[in-house]
Amino acid sequence: MADQISNISTTQLFNYTLNLADNSLIMGHRLSEWTGHGPILEQDIAMSNIALDLVGQSRNFYQYAAQIKNKITPSGDGGKGTPSVDRGTTEDSLAYLRDADEFKNIILVELPNGDWGYTIAKLFFFSTWQFLLYQKLIPSSDAQLSAIAEKSLKEVTYHVRWSSEWMIRLGDGTDESHQRIQKAIDEIWNYTAELFLPSAFENACYENNIGVAVSEIKNDWTQKINDVLKEATLTSPAAVSSPLLAGKEGRHTSFLQEILDDMQYLQRTYPGCKW
Amino acid sequence: MQDETGLLETFDDKVAKEIKIEPRDWMPENYRKNLIRQISQHAHSEIVGMLPEGNWITRAPSLRRKATLIAKVQDEAGHGLYLYSAAETMGITREEMVDQLLTGKAKYSSIFNYPTLTWADIGAIGWLVDGAAIMNQVPLCRTSYGPYARAMIRVCKEESFHQRQGFEILLTLCRGSNEQKDMAQDALNRWWWPSLMMFGPNDDNSPHTAQSMKWKIKRFTNDELRQKFVDICTEQAKILGLTIPDPELKWNDEKKHYDFGEINWDEFWKVVNGDGPCNSERLAARVKAHEDGKWVREAASAYAEKRNRNN
Amino acid sequence: MNSDEPLWEIFIRSKQGLDHKHVGSLHAADAKMAIENARDVYTRRMEGVSIWAVESKNIHASNPDDAASMYDPANDKVYRHPTFYDLPDELKHM
Numbered sequence: 001m002a003d004q005i006s007n008i009s010t011t012q013l014f015n016y017t018l019n020l021a022d023n024s025l026i027m028g029h030r031l032s033e034w035t036g037h038g039p040i041l042e043q044d045i046a047m048s049n050i051a052l053d054l055v056g057q058s059r060n061f062y063q064y065a066a067q068i069k070n071k072i073t074p075s076g077d078g079g080k081g082t083p084s085v086d087r088g089t090t091e092d093s094l095a096y097l098r099d100a101d102e103f104k105n106i107i108l109v110e111l112p113n114g115d116w117g118y119t120i121a122k123l124f125f126f127s128t129w130q131f132l133l134y135q136k137l138i139p140s141s142d143a144q145l146s147a148i149a150e151k152s153l154k155e156v157t158y159h160v161r162w163s164s165e166w167m168i169r170l171g172d173g174t175d176e177s178h179q180r181i182q183k184a185i186d187e188i189w190n191y192t193a194e195l196f197l198p199s200a201f202e203n204a205c206y207e208n209n210i211g212v213a214v215s216e217i218k219n220d221w222t223q224k225i226n227d228v229l230k231e232a233t234l235t236s237p238a239a240v241s242s243p244l245l246a247g248k249e250g251r252h253t254s255f256l257q258e259i260l261d262d263m264q265y266l267q268r269t270y271p272g273c274k275w
Numbered sequence: 276m277q278d279e280t281g282l283l284e285t286f287d288d289k290v291a292k293e294i295k296i297e298p299r300d301w302m303p304e305n306y307r308k309n310l311i312r313q314i315s316q317h318a319h320s321e322i323v324g325m326l327p328e329g330n331w332i333t334r335a336p337s338l339r340r341k342a343t344l345i346a347k348v349q350d351e352a353g354h355g356l357y358l359y360s361a362a363e364t365m366g367i368t369r370e371e372m373v374d375q376l377l378t379g380k381a382k383y384s385s386i387f388n389y390p391t392l393t394w395a396d397i398g399a400i401g402w403l404v405d406g407a408a409i410m411n412q413v414p415l416c417r418t419s420y421g422p423y424a425r426a427m428i429r430v431c432k433e434e435s436f437h438q439r440q441g442f443e444i445l446l447t448l449c450r451g452s453n454e455q456k457d458m459a460q461d462a463l464n465r466w467w468w469p470s471l472m473m474f475g476p477n478d479d480n481s482p483h484t485a486q487s488m489k490w491k492i493k494r495f496t497n498d499e500l501r502q503k504f505v506d507i508c509t510e511q512a513k514i515l516g517l518t519i520p521d522p523e524l525k526w527n528d529e530k531k532h533y534d535f536g537e538i539n540w541d542e543f544w545k546v547v548n549g550d551g552p553c554n555s556e557r558l559a560a561r562v563k564a565h566e567d568g569k570w571v572r573e574a575a576s577a578y579a580e581k582r583n584r585n586n
Numbered sequence: 587m588n589s590d591e592p593l594w595e596i597f598i599r600s601k602q603g604l605d606h607k608h609v610g611s612l613h614a615a616d617a618k619m620a621i622e623n624a625r626d627v628y629t630r631r632m633e634g635v636s637i638w639a640v641e642s643k644n645i646h647a648s649n650p651d652d653a654a655s656m657y658d659p660a661n662d663k664v665y666r667h668p669t670f671y672d673l674p675d676e677l678k679h680m
Contacts, residue, residue: 029333032341035348036329037560039568040575040591041322041356042612042623048349049626055342062338092337116571162622169615172581173574180570259333266336266394273451275336275394275444300650353627360611363593369613426610433631576591579615 008208014068015104015201016211017145018094019248021061022105024152025095027126028054029259030113039116046162050123053155060148062091067144069094096267100257101250104199108191110247110256117170117177118184124163125188128224129195131156132217141209164228171232182234193243195221202248290491295421298364306490309483310420311365313492315372318358320384321351322376323557327391328400336394343440344397350433357426364422377562385543386469388551395448395455395462401441403463403470403508409434410504411474414494442511449515456516463512464520471535472543474501505533592641594620596628599636606638614639 031051038044069089108126113119134156137149170181196218198206205211229236246252266275282301289296296302325348332348335341359369375381386404391397412434415427448459475481475497487493495503505524512519523536545551591613597606609628614620620639628634648656664670673680 025338029341032332032345035332035345036325036352037564037567039564039571040613041352041359042614042619042627043571045349045352045356046623046626048345048352049630052342052345052349055338055345059338059342095338096336115567165618165622169578170571170574173578174570176570177574177577262333265334270452270454273455274447275340275451297650299647349630353630356612356627357610363611429610572591575615575619579619582616 008204008210010068010072012201012204013142013210014065014072015199016205017061017065017068019104019199019201020145020148021058021065021094022103023058023109023126023130024054024061025058026103026105026256026259027109027123028052028058029263030109030111031119031123033113034119047119050159050162053152053159057148057152057155058095059091060151062094064144064148065094066090092267096264100252100260103247103252103256103260104201104250105247105252105256106191106194107247107253108188108195110253110259111188111191112255114184115180117181118188120163120166120170121181121184121188123159124167124228125192125195125225127156127159127163129192129217129221131160132220133212133214136212136217140211145210160224167228167234168232171229171234178233181232185229185234186237189237190240193240194246194248197243197245197248199245199248290419293417293419293491295424296419297421305486306492307365309487309490310423310492311362311367313487314358314362314365314423315367315375316382316384318355318362318372319376319381320387321355321358323383323387323561324404325351325355326557326560327387327389327553328397330391331394331397334394335397340444343436347401347437347440350437354430354433357429358423361420361422361426373565377558377565379549379558382547384473385546385551386473387557388546388553389465389469390553392465393458393462395445395458396466398441398444398448398459399462399466401437401439402445402511403441403466404473405434405437405441406508407470407473407504409438410500410507414500417491417494419491442515445515445517449517459515460517463517467520468538468542469546471501471505471538472546474498474504476540476543502532505535509533591615592643594624594639595642595645596620596624597638597640598624598628598634600634602635606636609633611642617641 028051031047031054034044034047035051036044038047066089108122111122113122131153134149134153138146138153140146140149167181170177172178196214198214202211202214206213226236247256267273283303286296286300286302286306289300296306328344328351329348332341332344335344359372362372363369372381376383386407391400409431412427412431416424416431418424418427445459445462448455478484478496478498481497484493484496488496509519509524521536523534525534527534546554549555592615593611594614594617595611596609598609599606612620612623612627614623617639620641621637624637624639625634629637660666
């Protein structure tokens, strides 16, 4: 728990946990848009399963983040001075009552789904990264983060396998699928740079043996991506020349605002209600 | 080899003795046709039924609601799949059935041609629409065709959480603010009558009922099930504190059932025949998913074929 | 949904020590996909610990028309069942 760790500010730990939660929620939210619209009934079901795993992960992280927040401000105010929330910070106040600039997810997860190939490419890049991240988070000195990472890693292992196979199937399928998936990779590639750029809260957590040095997983990530792209007869794009921190610091594309407009609509329209 | 009359006798005898009919057994052509129609319609209903609720996944008002709604809509995809599988044992392919749906030749439950306007609709669908579906489906677990009965057992087992999650949504709204309660009442007002229509036409107007009862494809008539549904829901509405929108709804102490008003059959047939509020929207969504997915299906097949050739 | 995408029969072992049991079918382009689809379709509620997928065309079934000659002859072989033998109650462990 936060109070056992002397030389890190609780705010850094809070932000770090939020980043993990926001990544899973926004990715899960995007994937759930496929429910009922998948290209094959069996794959519709598979995609919904992954969405459910991710929403589940986000709930675990948000619940922990809420615990941390309520310790900082015991009389809790819903995370951002929302008078209607009287039970302190909760998983829902964090997901439903923060503004876009308070979200700390990487930009990659907020990108629209595009076609099936675009979604698969996003998921493949993301899951491979999440896999390496969670693996390194298991030895964390923070028992809660460690436990959530361990539980989630099993799910993510399957996501990596499933999305890798689809990458190969689409890359080595028909000419059309090859072109579509290559185009998706090329378009998404720039957004993968942020995955390995540490933010202030990531640095602070890493230095205190709580978090992962994201720059250290870049080689393994690149290796895995290249292996799969090679088998898929696809080309890896060149390294991103000048990567930028954006989402982790709350600077988002308008896509996140669109997601939140939809997601938070009921909580915002009828403040203070139980659902 | 027995002749047709002998085969028919054996078949009728099996049905009478509650022995299940299995895929490779001889069966009358009409039994096969009738079942394919019923099972595939049922499967299509599950698939189209994903749309009105799926519409609220991204707007579900809490993370718990979001997760349960995804799981519920996903179950419907699973149920559609179990049912398509059952129909496929009778010699029709899924592709043929999907084609019948997308070209408008096959019907699906008309209830899904009504829009989901507020969050309370998700509660009302769970309570009423899934409630009516369960009432229809539980007897189908004993239906005479083996694969259909087995699929239905699986479906019914999974369905049980659907109705409970719907009722819980409404209960939370009814215990909430006035606005929330109004939302719940409004949803009940709009979904009540379409839910009663889910049981189909009155018995004296239901062309397939008699034959289906004889073959034990159906176990109860439309009106019997509808009455049971009204009796149960009227009591449940009291727990919610909501009013069922039927001025003629009244306990009949003699019959030990609730009397209820006449269904607007004109509306029923209009929606069945394609003029419901969302018929074209629902079909368009299915067609789009199918067309957008074409290149994906082709890629998967092409890749599998390459692999097979190399092995 | 693609006519090229074959049908697979799925068998699931619900827990260690039990047989794989037929649960239904699904479509998949290849065996790997069939097993993963089965995992997502048929084990969402912890129903399984092991999956078999067999392409439906590879299943050979007996003909129901032969049922009489195939199975009826076993009906009068009651001596294959332990209860056929009349033994004193005092006899233990048999």
